[in-house]
Amino acid sequence: MIERTIERKKYPNYMAKWAFGHFPKDSGVCRLLVDFYAYQHDESWITMEKSKLGRDDSVQAPAEFWKAVLATVFKEGPNIYASGPKPWQKDRCQYHKHPDGEPKCSA
Numbered sequence: 892m893i894e895r896t897i898e899r900k901k902y903p904n905y906m907a908k909w910a911f912g913h914f915p916k917d918s919g920v921c922r923l924l925v926d927f928y929a930y931q932h933d934e935s936w937i938t939m940e941k942s943k944l945g946r947d948d949s950v951q952a953p954a955e956f957w958k959a960v961l962a963t964v965f966k967e968g969p970n971i972y973a974s975g976p977k978p979w980q981k982d983r984c985q986y987h988k989h990p991d992g993e994p995k996c997s998a
């Protein structure tokens with residue numbers, strides 16, 4: 892998922908309900924989606940009216956997700972807009988675990 896976002900410069904905006912419904916909110920996938928929103932946010936993610944299915948985060952994401960996004964934005968403040976690598980580019984291993992002995996992903 893991280894590779895794909897870097898490649899295409901596009902971020903998923905319809906996964907929060909699924910992720911928060913299936914994994915704990917401190918799981919890697921939930922934290923990654925929160926970081927995408929917090930650091931890469933784009934007004935259109937919230938305001939666009941593209942989804943006839945109504946399955947995008949703007950209508951479906953749970954309050955827990957938005958709370959986590961806002962908490963990150965408030966905590967990081969201007970750091971959110973700093974140039975340079977985003978958290979998932981700096982250390983992608985923070986979003987998953989490696990079994991003992993397996994090497995970490997290279998940056």
Ligand SMILES: [Zn+2]
Pocket residue numbers: 983984987989995996
């Ligand atoms: Zn890794």
